[in-house]
Amino acid sequence: xxxxQMTAAEVSKKVINKTDLFILDVRNESDFNDWKIEGxxxxxxxxxxxxxxxxxxxxxxxxxxxxxxxxxxxKEGSSVMVAEMLSEAGLDVFYLKGGMKAWSEHLEPVRIGxxxxxxxxxxxxxxxxxxxxxxxxxxxxxAIIDSTRMIxxxxxxxDDIGVKITHVLDTHLHADHISGxxxxxxxxxxxxxxxxxxxxxxxxxxxPLESGNVITIGHTAIDIQALYSPGHTIGSTSFVVDQKYxxxxxxxxxxxxxxxxxxxxxxxxxxxxRETLYTRxxxxxxxxxxxxxxxxxxxxxxxxxxxxKKLGSLFAENHGLNIAEETEFRELVTGNLxxxxxxxxxxxxxxxxxxxxxxxxxxxxxxxxxxxxxx
Amino acid sequence: xxxxxxxxxxxxxxxxxxxxxxxxxxxLQTGQVLEIHVTDKGAKADLAAWSKSGGHELVETAEENDIxxxxxxxx
Numbered sequence: 001x002x003x004x005q006m007t008a009a010e011v012s013k014k015v016i017n018k019t020d021l022f023i024l025d026v027r028n029e030s031d032f033n034d035w036k037i038e039g040x041x042x043x044x045x046x047x048x049x050x051x052x053x054x055x056x057x058x059x060x061x062x063x064x065x066x067x068x069x070x071x072x073x074x075k076e077g078s079s080v081m082v083a084e085m086l087s088e089a090g091l092d093v094f095y096l097k098g099g100m101k102a103w104s105e106h107l108e109p110v111r112i113g114x115x116x117x118x119x120x121x122x123x124x125x126x127x128x129x130x131x132x133x134x135x136x137x138x139x140x141x142x143a144i145i146d147s148t149r150m151i152x153x154x155x156x157x158x159d160d161i162g163v164k165i166t167h168v169l170d171t172h173l174h175a176d177h178i179s180g181x182x183x184x185x186x187x188x189x190x191x192x193x194x195x196x197x198x199x200x201x202x203x204x205x206x207x208p209l210e211s212g213n214v215i216t217i218g219h220t221a222i223d224i225q226a227l228y229s230p231g232h233t234i235g236s237t238s239f240v241v242d243q244k245y246x247x248x249x250x251x252x253x254x255x256x257x258x259x260x261x262x263x264x265x266x267x268x269x270x271x272x273x274r275e276t277l278y279t280r281x282x283x284x285x286x287x288x289x290x291x292x293x294x295x296x297x298x299x300x301x302x303x304x305x306x307x308x309k310k311l312g313s314l315f316a317e318n319h320g321l322n323i324a325e326e327t328e329f330r331e332l333v334t335g336n337l338x339x340x341x342x343x344x345x346x347x348x349x350x351x352x353x354x355x356x357x358x359x360x361x362x363x364x365x366x367x368x369x370x371x372x373x374x375x
Numbered sequence: 376x377x378x379x380x381x382x383x384x385x386x387x388x389x390x391x392x393x394x395x396x397x398x399x400x401x402x403l404q405t406g407q408v409l410e411i412h413v414t415d416k417g418a419k420a421d422l423a424a425w426s427k428s429g430g431h432e433l434v435e436t437a438e439e440n441d442i443x444x445x446x447x448x449x450x
Contacts, residue, residue: 073389
């Protein structure tokens with residue numbers, strides 16, 4: 001039988017459409033347990049490729065006959081080998097093109113909605129890592145928020161829809177992924193905005209983004225209002241776009257809240273985080289649709305693959321927004337924190353411009369889930 | 376450390392470092408040590424896991440100028 005490649009984009013469609021898929025992940029057990037492709041109707045079997053060198057006969061009875069089968073490894077090589085063995089044993093199988101490396105880098109653009117005067121907002125869903133970034137488009141111009149390092153995805157998309165990128169913004173200095181903000185700004189001559197309190201050590205020029213700043217995209221004046229909202233980092237800033245959307249960065253997610261320990265001491269910032277979530281955000285309209293910079297679990301995706309929910313619903317349903325006692329809140333966000341993201345200190349230094357790792361190294365630094373939240 | 380055999384797997388991508396290691400190991404006697412040089416970073420966790428599942432002992436690892444070195448005693 002045959003074996004063929006399946007691209008990360010094709011796997012993304014299966015995640016969003018909740019299609020059945022059987023994934024044979026041939027990475028070692030610890031890598032698999034740390035991070036894998038997630039999908040509601042995906043079934044998994046983890047057998048390291050090095051246990052299959054003598055043949056796949058012993059695992060054939062564990063592979064269903066009635067489902068699509070995808071063999072996955074870190075970079076592709078081992079999955080091709082195993083897929084070939086399975087096809088020789090009579091199965092029709094796929095291997096993931098580019099492996100988990102490609103899965104981690106794939107961005108799926110999803111249109112979130114329309115703004116005043118025909119302007120639009122798009123969410124770029126990085127399914128493999130749970131990162132979300134945004135493009136606000138108005139009258140031939142675009143702003144990009146919390147971009148990943150895969151800058152071609154945004155540049156190509158802007159080209160396709162015929163807009164010029166004029167502003168690039170980061171809600172905070174990221175610790176889980178390398179920002180493409182500075183490079184997009186260099187390539188397009190756009191302004192690069194960063195919260196100055198997070199940018200104290202950066203080695204490049206930037207526009208200081210402060211509470212009350214209003215950035216206008218296109219002549220039709222889609223406003224991005226900056227709202228100082230510390231807690232995940234000391235500089236964390238949210239954006240209210242067109243009085244309709246709240247881009248909450250890594251402060252508030254759909255089913256969790258930001259963790260305060262990745263850029264300093266959790267103890268010091270826990271009060272900021274509480275004040276942002278329980279006071280500053282409380283003053284905003286409950287009708288605002290929250291667009292966070294991450295999701296943690298696949299259940300946070302809406303039917304169309306987007307990650308978005310009304311602020312009012314989050315106040316009702318998100319556990320992190322419903323802790324009456326300050327001591328209990330403090331315990332949630334400082335005790336029992338999940339492990340920190342892979343290489344998070346190096347990622348922060350890269351985002352500050354202090355170190356400049358090559359592409360391969362950057363890829364490696366970003367391996368694994370984002371781990372920016374507490375539940 | 377001393378080794379009984381040396382395998383140069385530099386420049387090879389996964390799964391070849393393990394495929395070659397396994398082959399080289401077959402030529403050794405129990406207790407003998409194989410030294411392996413690789414450049415594929417993924418080999419680090421995989422060689423450790425492979426040694427364990429095959430009953431071998433990963434005695435030592437080292438990293439020099441982007442070259443990962445392993446010493447595995449045949450079990």
